[in-house]
Amino acid sequence: MALPHLERTLTGGNMLKKKANCMIENILNPIKTGLKMLSEKTITYNFPPDMPLTEGFRGRHVYDPEKCKGCSLCAKICPNNAIEMVEREKDGKRVLQPQVDYSKCCFCGLCADVCPTGALKLSNFPFLVVLDKNELLYPPEKLVQPPKLEIGKAPKIKNISSWARSRSFWVLNYFTGCCFIEAIPWVSSGFDMERFGLIAVGSPRIADVLLIGGYVTIKTLKRILRVYQQMPRPKYVIALGNCPMSGGTYWDSYNTIKRLDKYLPVDIWIAGCPPRAEAIGLAVVMAIHAVQSGYTGKKEEVTKKGDLLKLPEVKTDLEEKLFVPFGPQHPGSGNFNMLLKLDGEVVEEAIPNPGYLHRGFEKLMEYRSWWQNIMIVQRVCVLDGASYELGYIGAVEKIAGLDAPRRAKYLRVIQAELSRMQSHLLNIGLVGATSGFDTVARIAWGDREKVLLLLEKLTGSRIYSIYNIPGGVRRDMPSSFKDDVLKFVKYFEKRMKTYDELCFDNEAFIERTKRLGRLTRDQAIDLDVTGPNLRATGARLDVRKATPYEAYDELDFNMITLNDGDAYSRVLCRRKEIEESLRILENALDKIPSGPVANKKTKSGRIVSYFTPLPKGEALHFVESARGELCFHIVSDGGKCPYRVKIRGPTFDTILVALPKILKGVYVADIPVIYWSLDNCPADHDR
Ligand code: SF4
Ligand code: SF4
Ligand code: SF4
Structure with missing residues (x-):
């Protein structure tokens, strides 16, 4: 069998000279970049937070x-049943x-939005952290109180070990x-987690939290319980988000648990x-306070209910070979699992085992109104939710016969490009981290914060913007937004040089990613690969150019293509696409017309609003998401909810079909880099 790694490292000219140059550059470049950064403004936020919470x-x-x-x-529109109307005397x-x-x-x-009198509004207060979940129930009397951040005084330290812990x-x-x-x-x-003494570890055997x-x-729960069981005492569990508390957004999903504390x-x-x-x-501060006062975690045991602790048996006809699981609890995999059949260190076969993130999206959307689905749809893929919102809204507008005003179309493009940039930065960081360039991850994810701040200013949220509505967007850009974006564009145009020095022009990075996980143009087309993964092979397809939507046909940008189709080209393609996104942002802000940002009247004169049904019909809508072509096929039977929704995301073919073929014959150690260079979002293919 060909050993691709050897082929990679031994080809190409005068190796000794190349290695010597490479070593000098590898030593000097990071020092140069580090020295340059010493003169830059510190970007670490203080805590209690001094980071800007936008209005x-x-x-x-x-x-x-x-x-x-x-x-x-308010209770009627709430997609999560979070509001209950209670009786009071007035x-x-x-x-x-x-x-x-x-x-x-x-x-x-x-x-x-729906409250006719403005009695219920949202403040910008984000701190809802509790030890007892019941404290999260806010009756009207508590809702009237203005929100306030209260960090209790640090309690007395019980003893030296509680302080150290x-x-x-x-x-x-x-x-x-x-x-x-x-x-x-x-x-x-x-x-910067380390200033709190927090260290991320990979093994449950040494973890406290x-x-x-x-x-x-349900599939993930079994893994969690096994991980928890392997942690030494005292051990603590922190649950992020509403889903583990109550089922959250997926309160009616057939495949998610509703209360983790069960x-x-x-x-x-x-x-x-x-x-x-x-x-x-x-x-973190609450945990430090509790633990220094002697708290050693709750004592309950892991539930023994049913067969939750048994892992599914994997049936194979493969004898004598070594099988290694890749994921799902691993920084190199995300919540995704593959079974690797190995011949020594080389992969003979990779068998994807998806489903750890399956929520039954297409079914859930049949039970939510057209409007409520705006909230849920972007949760298909957290890494680029804006594209899912845009794909869904495009199909809904076709069914409704609605046309968004031109200003709204420009705002949608701005949102989509900011989302693409933060997604690409996340990916550059992941490929950096998995190829041994931790600094690249820290810088890329630090820069990503700046993009998230712009998204928050535009839409009201860093991650799930819920910005698009049928017929337009929820609000116009704030007055300072244009200047903020242009300032960022200027900053980032210069900043790209840092990425080149640390990563793309760095011989060590090139060595670790070039010729790795290669796909040819024809293979990529045959396997239905799209997005930067396809364009990195030389194929020219970008939905923004092929079938322009929103305002893309009025904007000036290039389609980036490269030729080698390897891990390096894929991540370089994203880096170059960030530059194109910067151009699109500048161009869009220059050309954006004035006027309204939403239109409720259909072509036939009907008004579409929060609770109105849509006419019978069906629509297909494509957008170019950060990971490639994203398609929504929606059918309406004339009701208040979609009759059928089909989502075809970009990772389905890339990961479940193409990845096993790419991995055949590669070294196990190269898998994380190849995997992240393909930019998987397991939540997208699992839906
Ligand atoms: S889920 Fe949305 S609609 Fe429901 S209470 Fe929260 S903000 Fe309001
Ligand atoms: S007035 Fe507003 S807050 Fe009061 S019940 Fe109606 S929608 Fe809810
Ligand atoms: S972000 Fe995702 S996982 Fe977290 S609470 Fe929301 S829907 Fe659930």
């Missing part, structure tokens, strides 16, 4: 009972008032669902969907 961020509600007329519309009469359960709320803001948490991340996205900033230079990042499917003890709950990275900081 429009969607956080905890504020309620004015004087304005409320008890119409219950001016001697019984009235209905909203009570919000923050173990369920996803902060979509639909309740505030509280200052050196070793954290095992189990990224079960999309909430993990807000744990990632803690690895970046912006949040299990951080569970989001929704938990299966294992949870010490700290962080509400949000996803919770902001700063809220994780508050949880």
Whole structure:
């Protein structure tokens, strides 16, 4: 069998000379970049947080009972059943008032949008962190209180071991669902987890804290319980997001659990969907306080219910060979699993075992109204939710006969390109980290924070923007937004040089990624690969050019193609696409027309609003997401909800079909780099 790694390292000219140059450059370049960075402004936020919370961020509600007329519309539109109307006495009469359960709320803001009197609004307060989940129930009396960050005084230290333990948490991340996205900033230079004594570890045997990042499917639960069981005492569990508390967004999914504490003890709950990275900081401070005062975690045992601790048997006809699982609890895999059949160190066969993130999306969307689906649809893929919103809205507008105003189309493009950039930066960091360039990850994820801040300013949220509505967008850009974006564009045009020095022009990085996981142009086309993974092979396909949507046909940008189709080309393609996104942003902000940002009137004169049914019909809509072609096929039977939704995401073919073919014959050690160079989002193919 050909050994691709050897072929990679031994070809190409005068090896000795090349190696010597490479060594000098590898030593000098990081030093040069490090020295340059010393003169730059520190980008690590203080805690309590001094990072800018934008005005429009969607956080905890504020309620004015004087304005409320008890119409219950807020409860009716809520996609998560987080609002219950409760009886109260007002001016001697019984009235209905909203009570919000923050173990369920996803902060979509639909309740505030629909409230006819402005009685219910969302503030920008993101800190909902509790030891007791019941504290997340906010009756009207509590909603009236203005939100306030309260960090209790540090308690007395019990003894030397409780002090030492509280200052050196070793954290095992189990990224079960999309909430993990807000744990990632803690690895970046912006949040810098190590200053709190937090260290991310890979083995449960040495971990004190299990951080569970989001929704938990039945398949994932079995893995979590096994991981938890292997941790030494005292051990602590922190659950991120509403899904592990109440089922959250997937409260009616057939494949997710609804209460994690039914299966294992949870010490700290962080509400949000996803919770902001700063809220994780508050949880850390609470954990330090609790542990230094002697808290040693809840004592309950892992549930023994049913066969939860048994792993599924893998039936194979493969004798005498070594089988190694890749994922699902591993930084190199995300929540995705493959079984690798090995011949020594070389992969003979890779068998994908998806489903750890399956939530039954297409079914869930049949039970939610056209409007409520805006909230859920972007959760298909947390890494680039904006594209899913855009794909869904495009199909809905075709069915409804709605046309968004031109200004809204430009705003949609701006949102989509910001989302593409943050996704590409995340990927550059992942490929950097898995190929041994940790600094690249820290820098890329630190820069990603700047893009997320712009997204938040535009849409009201860092991650799940819920910005598009049928007929337009929810709000116009704030007055300072154009300047903020242009400032960022200038900064980033210069910043790209740092990435080139550390990564793309760095011989060591090139050596570790070139000729690795190669796909030819014809193979990529045959296997239905799309996006940067396809364009890195030389094939020319980009939905923004092929069938332009929104305002792309009016904007100036190039389609990036490269020729080698290997890991290096794929990640370089993303780096170059970031430059094109910067051009699109500048161009869009220059050309954006004035005018309204939403239109409720269809071509036939009907008004489409929160609770209206859509006419019978069906539509197919494609967009170019960060990972490639994304297709929505939606059927309406004339009702208030879609009759059928089919989502075809970009990772389905790339990962479940092409990846096993690419991995044949590669070294096990090269898999993480190849895998992340393909930019998988397991939540996308699992749906
Ligand atoms: S913000 Fe969304 S999920 Fe939360 S209560 Fe309002 S409608 Fe429900
Ligand atoms: S929609 Fe507004 S006015 Fe109606 S019950 Fe809710 S808070 Fe009160
Ligand atoms: S849907 Fe929201 S709460 Fe649930 S895992 Fe995703 S981000 Fe977290």
